[in-house]
Amino acid sequence: MGFHKRYIDDQQVIDIYEESGVKGVREWYTKGVDALITSGELSQQAEEIIHSNEIVEEEKDDHLAMIFQIASLKRKAYEEEKTTTSS
Numbered sequence: 001m002g003f004h005k006r007y008i009d010d011q012q013v014i015d016i017y018e019e020s021g022v023k024g025v026r027e028w029y030t031k032g033v034d035a036l037i038t039s040g041e042l043s044q045q046a047e048e049i050i051h052s053n054e055i056v057e058e059e060k061d062d063h064l065a066m067i068f069q070i071a072s073l074k075r076k077a078y079e080e081e082k083t084t085t086s087s
Contacts, residue, residue: 006033008047010040014075017068022061025068026050042071 008028016024029036029050038044049055049063 003034004032005035005037007037007039008043009038010042010071011075013040013043013046014068014072018072022064022068025064026061042067 006028012028013025016028020027025046029047036047038047045067046064049060049067052060055063
């Protein structure tokens with residue numbers, strides 16, 4: 001058995017959320033991993049929420065969904081703006 005590290009960045013979190021929802025992101029952070037290495041504000045926030053003892057489990061999904069939806073919308077707006085300005 002080895003030690004399983006997982007590198008997670010903000011874009012990866014948004015992609016997983018858009019594909020599999022909050023449940024998919026939570027599984028990516030918790031299943032089959034011994035250590036997480038996050039890169040970015042969103043991925044760090046998600047880790048803090050998922051592993052928090054101060055937030056009840058029922059509320060974690062709500063918090064995660066909110067920050068993921070905002071990040072997803074920001075990315076879409078950025079991509080649209082980038083496409084518009086490059087045309």
